[in-house]
Amino acid sequence: MIKIDNNRVLFLLGKIKERDEEAFKEFFYLFQPSIFYYLFKFVYNRATAEDLTQETFIKFWLNADRLDLTLSGKAYLYKIAHNLAINHTKRTPKEITHEADEFHADRRNGKSDVDYLFLLDDYQKAVSSLPERCRAVFVLCRFDGFEYAEIAEILGISLQTVIKD
Template sequence: MAILDEKEILVKINQGDEAGLEGLFVLYYKPLCVFALNFIDSYEEAEDLIQELFVKFWERRGKTEFQGSLRAYLFSSVQHNCIKLIKSRRRYHFDGIENYEDLLEDKYTSVEMEEERERLYAEIEKLPEQCRKVFEAIVLKDMKYKEAAELLGLSVNTVKTHLARAMKQLRSSLHIIVLVMLR
C-alpha cells in the first residue's frame, strides 16, 4: 500500500473507505505510541490508548467536518487521553489513601504494613539521586510535574523520564500494593 497523505486519509475515512483507516495506522500508530510514553510508562497501555483513539476517529467519520492538521489533532488527543488516564490513576492510588488503609488492614497486620512501608522507603533510597528526588516530589509531596521541575532545576520532560524510571525500578523490586500504601 502506498503511504497516503493527511488529506487522502481524511477523504477516504469520510467516504467510509477502510484504506483511510489503514493509512492513518501506517502513518501515525508508532509515532503516537512513542509520544504517549512521554506521559505513561507502559507501551501496552500506550497501544491500547492509540487503538481506542483510532476506533473513535473511525466511528465519528462523516459526522464532523475536520479542520486543521490531522497530525496536530491526533497528538493533542493522545496527550489529553494520557493526562486523563494519569489523573484517574492518581485519584485511585494516591488521593485519600487513608480510606483504603482499613481495607488493607484486613489483609495485612499493622506490623506487616509497617514492614512493607519500611521496605518501600528502603527501595526509594536505592533509587538514583535524581530519580529519588523526582519520585519524592511527585508522589510523596504530590507536586505537579512543572512544580517539581522548577524545584529541581530540570525540564518537565526530564522529570517525567526520571519518574518513569523510578516507578519501573520500584515495580520490579516491590509488589504493586506497596505503592498504594505510600502515605
C-alpha cells in the same frame, strides 16, 4: 521515523471521512508509532500506552464523519490522545516504571548500565513532576517535533500559553 507527506494525509482524511477502511489502515500505520511514543511519555508503561493508542484510533474512526478537512487531522488525532492520557493519569496513581529503560535502551551512548538507569530515572521523575499542561507542551515540542501553533491547537490553549509553558 517515517516522513509524512501532508498532501497524502489530507487525501487519506478525505477518504476516512467517507469511511474508507483502507485509508484508515494507512493512516493508522503512518501515525501509530508517534502516537504510541507520545502516550508512552505520559504513562511510562508499554501496555497502557498500547491500550491508549488503540483507543485513540478507535475514537478517531468513530468520529471520522465529523472531521473538518480545513483543520489538521494530525492535531485532532493528538488531541484525542492527549485527552485520553490526561483522563488516564487522573484515574490512576502516578508511578514510574522501569519499562522506559527497555524502551530507551538503544539510545545509550557509552554510559554504564547503572549510570544510564540513574539518569533515565531522574529524567522520568523530572518529566513526570511537571504540571500536566507543561508536560504535554514539553513532550509535543521536544519529542514529537510539533510547532508551537500546532501544540496550541492540540491542547486547545493560546499560542502565548504554549510559549510561556
